[in-house]
Amino acid sequence: MIRIATSIVGKLWGTILLLVSFVLFIFTIFMLEFLENYHNEQSEASLRQTAAAIASIIDEEEIDDKQFAIISELLTETTNVLIAKNSDEILYARQEGINKEEIQQKIISSKAFEEVYASSEPIVEELKLPSNREEDASDTNYIVLGFPLKSVEDLHGAVFIYKNPDALHQTSNETTKIVVIAAAIAFILTTIFAFFLSSKITLPLRKMREHAFELAKGRFDSKIETKQNDEIGQLAVAFNQMGRQLKHHLEVINQEKEQLSSILTSMTDSVITFNRDKTILVSNPPAERLLQKWFVEKGLDSSKPIPDELYQMLDHVLNFEDQLDEEFEMGKSYYSITISPLYSRDSIRGAVAVIRDKTEETKLEKLKSDFIANVSHELRTPIAMLQGYSEAIIDGVVTTEEERIDMIRVIYDESQRMSRLVTDLLDLARMESGHMTLYKEEVPLVTVIERMTHKFDQTAKENHVQLQIETDFSDETLISIDEDRIEQVLTNLIDNAIRHTPADGSVTVSMINEQNYAKIQVKDTGQGIPQDDLPYVFERFYKADKARTRSKGGTGLGLAITKNIVEAHNGRISVDSVEQQGTTFTFYLPLP
Numbered sequence: 001m002i003r004i005a006t007s008i009v010g011k012l013w014g015t016i017l018l019l020v021s022f023v024l025f026i027f028t029i030f031m032l033e034f035l036e037n038y039h040n041e042q043s044e045a046s047l048r049q050t051a052a053a054i055a056s057i058i059d060e061e062e063i064d065d066k067q068f069a070i071i072s073e074l075l076t077e078t079t080n081v082l083i084a085k086n087s088d089e090i091l092y093a094r095q096e097g098i099n100k101e102e103i104q105q106k107i108i109s110s111k112a113f114e115e116v117y118a119s120s121e122p123i124v125e126e127l128k129l130p131s132n133r134e135e136d137a138s139d140t141n142y143i144v145l146g147f148p149l150k151s152v153e154d155l156h157g158a159v160f161i162y163k164n165p166d167a168l169h170q171t172s173n174e175t176t177k178i179v180v181i182a183a184a185i186a187f188i189l190t191t192i193f194a195f196f197l198s199s200k201i202t203l204p205l206r207k208m209r210e211h212a213f214e215l216a217k218g219r220f221d222s223k224i225e226t227k228q229n230d231e232i233g234q235l236a237v238a239f240n241q242m243g244r245q246l247k248h249h250l251e252v253i254n255q256e257k258e259q260l261s262s263i264l265t266s267m268t269d270s271v272i273t274f275n276r277d278k279t280i281l282v283s284n285p286p287a288e289r290l291l292q293k294w295f296v297e298k299g300l301d302s303s304k305p306i307p308d309e310l311y312q313m314l315d316h317v318l319n320f321e322d323q324l325d326e327e328f329e330m331g332k333s334y335y336s337i338t339i340s341p342l343y344s345r346d347s348i349r350g351a352v353a354v355i356r357d358k359t360e361e362t363k364l365e366k367l368k369s370d371f372i373a374n375v376s377h378e379l380r381t382p383i384a385m386l387q388g389y390s391e392a393i394i395d396g397v398v399t400t401e402e403e404r405i406d407m408i409r410v411i412y413d414e415s416q417r418m419s420r421l422v423t424d425l426l427d428l429a430r431m432e433s434g435h436m437t438l439y440k441e442e443v444p445l446v447t448v449i450e451r452m453t454h455k456f457d458q459t460a461k462e463n464h465v466q467l468q469i470e471t472d473f474s475d476e477t478l479i480s481i482d483e484d485r486i487e488q489v490l491t492n493l494i495d496n497a498i499r500h501t502p503a504d505g506s507v508t509v510s511m512i513n514e515q516n517y518a519k520i521q522v523k524d525t526g527q528g529i530p531q532d533d534l535p536y537v538f539e540r541f542y543k544a545d546k547a548r549t550r551s552k553g554g555t556g557l558g559l560a561i562t563k564n565i566v567e568a569h570n571g572r573i574s575v576d577s578v579e580q581q582g583t584t585f586t587f588y589l590p591l592p
Helices: 002-006 008-060 065-074 100-108 111-117 165-216 231-266 285-298 308-320 359-394 401-432 445-454 457-462 483-499 531-536 558-568
Strands: 079-084 090-094 123-130 139-148 158-163 270-275 280-283 324-330 333-344 347-357 441-444 466-471 478-481 506-514 517-524 572-578 582-590
Touching (some): 008 065, 008 079, 008 139, 008 158, 008 165, 079 100, 090 100, 100 123, 111 123, 111 139, 111 158, 165 231, 270 285, 280 285, 308 333, 308 347, 333 359, 445 466, 445 478, 445 483, 457 466, 483 517, 483 558, 483 582, 531 572, 558 572, 558 582
Parallel strands (some): 466 506
Antiparallel strands (some): 079 090, 079 158, 123 139, 139 158, 270 280, 333 347, 441 478, 517 582, 572 582
16 A cells, blocks of 8 residues: 555556545535525425415414314424414414423524514524434524514514424435435546556556666566657666666676675674774674674763774874874773775775784783793792702701701602692693583582581681681582582682681681572681782782791682682682671582
C-alpha cells in the first residue's frame, strides 16, 4: 500500500480520485440540501392543506363528536392536531405517544404563536419539544403550523398541526442512503477506471524503476526489453548501457577494496584513516579494539574518540604536511605511532595513522630486566655468605668446634633458602605458562581449612599471636579443590600474617558463604602495607617490609604463586590494608 501511494500510479490514481471525490462531495451536499428543503416544503404544504380543511370544518359547524371524528379521518398516523380556543384553553387534541400534555402546553404557550390568535395568517415554526417516544428521552425538533380560525372577534382560536419528526427523518434518511449509495457506486467505478488508466500509462516507467532497483542490488545482467521508439524507449537503452558500465567499474572497485581490506585485516597494528576535520573514516579490527580501550579509560564524559596527544599530532601533520613518527605513553600503556598525510591532487584530504601497542613489549622488557636484577640480588647474598663462611672454614679461621658448627649451620640455611628460591621460581614459571595440573576432589570445606590453620597453632604461640577461626558454613559443606594447592595458599597467607603481627596481636581465618562462592579471609592486626604498595603485592619478589631481615623473610614469590593457584581454581584474590592497623587477604573459591 505504501508503494502505490508513493508511485506515479498512486499519484495519478489519487489525483483522479481526489477530483472525482470533491465533485461527488459537493454534489452530494447540494443534493441532500435540496432534497431536505424539498421534503420540508412538501411537509409544510401538507400541514397547511390539512389545517385549512380542519379549520373549515370547525368554522362551518359547531364543534361536536361528529366533527372530531371527521378531523381524525383527515390526519395521518404521523400528524398530530391541537385545537385551542386561546393560549389557556384547549378544545381538542390528538397525539400518539407520551408527553402529550407537556407538548401541547408548550405549543399553545409558545411566544412564536402569540399572534396567531389575533391574525388571519398561518404561522409555521420549528420548536424543540419533548419526544413522544419512550426510548428517546431528549428533546426533538417539531415542525408546528398554527392556522387561525375565522371569527369576527379580535381574538379567536387556532388549529395547531405538528408532525412527528420520525416520518420526516425517515424520509430524509432514505433519501440520504440513496444519494450515498449512488455516490459510492460512482466512486468505485471511478477508482477502477482511474487505476486501469494510470497503470497503463505508467507501465514502462514501472519497469524502469524495477530495473533501477535490480541495478541497486548489484544485478547488472538484467535488461529492459522495450519495443517503443519514443523518449521512454531511448531511456530504456540508456539504462541498459549504464548497467554494463556500472558492472565493469564495480568489479574493479571490489577487487581493490578486497585487497585493501585483506591487508588491513591481516595487520596486527592499528590503522586509522582520518578526514580533514579529524573524524575517523576507516579503521581495522585492532584499531576498533584500541578505540574501545581508550573510550573505557577516558570515561563517558569525553566526546573525543582519540586522546588529546593524537589530536596534537594530527594538527602537526595536517598543517605542516609532514610525516610524524613518535612514541608516547598514555596511562600505563606505551604506543609507537606513524602519521602520514593523504593527498587529493594538490591538497591534503586527511591522514592515516599506524599505531603499534608496545605495552606488552615494554612490560616484558621491564619484567625481564627486573627479573634478572631481582634473581641476581636474591642469589648474591646467600652465595656471598656461602663463599665467605666456606672460605673461613678452609682458611682455618674457625678455632673452636662450636664456631665451625655455627658456620656450617649458616651455610646449610642459606643453601636451603637458595633451594626454595629455585623451586618457587620453577613453580611460578610452570603456573604462568599454563602447565600447572590441579587434582581436584570434593572435600569438606570447614574441616580442611581448620586442619590447615591448626598447623600454625604452635608458631602462633611462640610469637604470642592469637590464631582463631570463624565460619558460617556447616560441617557438611563440600567444595571441589586441589587440597595441596589450597594448603599452599593458606600456608603463605597465614605464615605472612603471623610473621608481621606483633606480640599480643591476632590472626583470624574466616569462611563466609557469599553468592555461591566460599569467601576465605586471613585478617591480622599487624603493621599493615602502605597504600602505594598494595597494587604490587602479588608481583614477583615484592616485599612490603623493605627493612625486614632475610632470615625472617621469604623469597618474595609466595603471593605471586598464591594468586596463580587461586585463579587456576576459577577464583580471585584481593588485599585490603591500613598501616599500623592490619591487613586482610581475601580469596574466593566457587562452590559446586
